[in-house]
Amino acid sequence: MPSSQQIATHTLFNSTDEVKQWIQQQALELGFADCGFLPINHPLFAKQITHLKQWLDKGYEGQLEFLHNHHDLRADPAKLVTGTKTIISVRMDYLAEKTTPRKIEDNKYPNNAIVARYARGRDYHKVMRNRLKKLAKRIEAQRPNWQHLDINNDSPFVFRPFADSAPIFERAIADAAGLGWTGKHTLLINKQAGSFFVLGELFISLELPEDQPVSPHCGSCQACIDICPTQAIVEPYQVNASACISYLTIEHDGPIPEKYRKAMGNRVFGCDDCQLVCPWNRYANLATLDDFAPRHNLDSLSLLDLWNWTQQDFDAFTQGSPLRRTGYVNLLRNVAIALGNAPKSDATVQALQSKLSQHGDMLDEHIHWAIKQQTTK
Known part of the structure; x- marks a missing residue:
């Protein structure tokens, strides 16, 4: 059966919506779970800068000094890649095996080293960027089929993939592009897929219709806030990073404050607790890529x-x-x-x-x- 890429070589697209649908199909074929589209000049960036500065003023960043830098690029991501018109936001599922929502099954194994599930396999950053580059190359190859559409097709094609690799409001972009809503733990939640996925972005120079955000569905639930071992979720949508076990075990250099040590339990790299108790993760999907399979027994060491x-x-x-x-x-x-x-x-x-x-x-x-x-x- 021919792929959608092969079919497209013989098909003229009648609208920019058809272009988007074709790109979305390419993304699925390349292992992404979903993708959404956002204009580079979206108003969310100015709002996010304000929120970031307010968060930094509270001293929640710990040793994450880089968050004080490059506010100009965060506020205007067009400066990152000259000629960008659209950001394609993608997500990629990483669970190797199903979890039991509302339960912290990691606590059953106090002699095991608990590594956050996203980190048990290959580093996703390279996987994400490589596949985003492949997506960009497919888009570039199909541009002749879009010559009659007004999407900036007469200019040289420009693209750049990102995966937590630049000063970008990654989660906010995915939220605005309809990939999910921001939960009270500040992670993205998808109604059909929970939250066990990683995000990436592809900046391209084609102007495509934007997607719309979805409605939040956390309601009155605050399971993530209640379960946090170090009480790092200080209020809905506010995380004190300097108290978060993921920060403490990965980003923090030097002695870990004694007040957090007992609460860390046996978590040695990251923490999944706020996701494990989230009821939406009953719908979490398993990874489709072998790259996320645990290596060196990091799921049972x-x-x-x-x-x-x-x-x-x-x-x-x-x-x-x-x-x-x-x-x-x-x-x-x-x-x-x-x-x-x-x-x-x-x-x-x-x-x-x-x-x-x-x-x-x-x-x-x-x-x-x-x-x-x-x-x-």
Whole structure:
């Protein structure tokens, strides 16, 4: 059966809506779950800059200093790629296996190292950008079929893919383009697919009709707020990033404040709790790409096995993995906290002691904390 790409080579499009439908079909064939369209000059960007500055004024960013930079590009994304007329927003499902909505099943495995589900397979950033580039090439190849349509087709075709790789209001773009609504945990939720997906953008120089946002459907539910282990969701649609376990285990460099350590439990890289309890994730879809399949047992690795990783193990096992971002010593820091929170075990104490004085004062401080937690249980 011929693909929609092959069919299009013999078909003239009668409207820009048909062009959009063809692009959406191409996106699905390339592994994206959905896509939406937004004009580059959409008014949301000015509003988002105001919200971002108000959020920064509250000091919620922690060590995310980059959020103070490039406000001009966030407010006017056309400056990122000269000639851009439309942003194509896409999402990609990443769940390798179904979850049970409203339950934190990770808590059943206190001796396991819990890694956020998006990070158990390959780093999605490269996967996303590569497939967005393929989508752009398909669009470029079909432009002759659109010569009679007024979509800026007489100018050279310009495009650029993004995946969390530039100062872009990614979630707000997806929201405005109809891919879902912003939940009270500030993640995007889709009525047919929950929230276990990642986002990307393709800037193109063709002017296409915009999509419309969908209505929010959180209602009075605040399960995500109630479940947050560190109470980082300070109010609906407001997250104190500096208290979020995802931030603490991935972005934060140096000692983790003691007030958050017990609440971290056995989460060593990211946290899915606010998504796991969301009732909309009963509709979450499984990933269609093998890239999201867990590697190196990151869906079932024990804390002690991860603790025993050497620097060489880390370098080998995190190649092409999101875990590379946190660094070896900071990952050990996270595991030390998790071992302190694990069930009492002499083997755990011995394992902790074995790494003292090997990787600096910062890690030693967390090891001593963890040993104290173990020996006072």
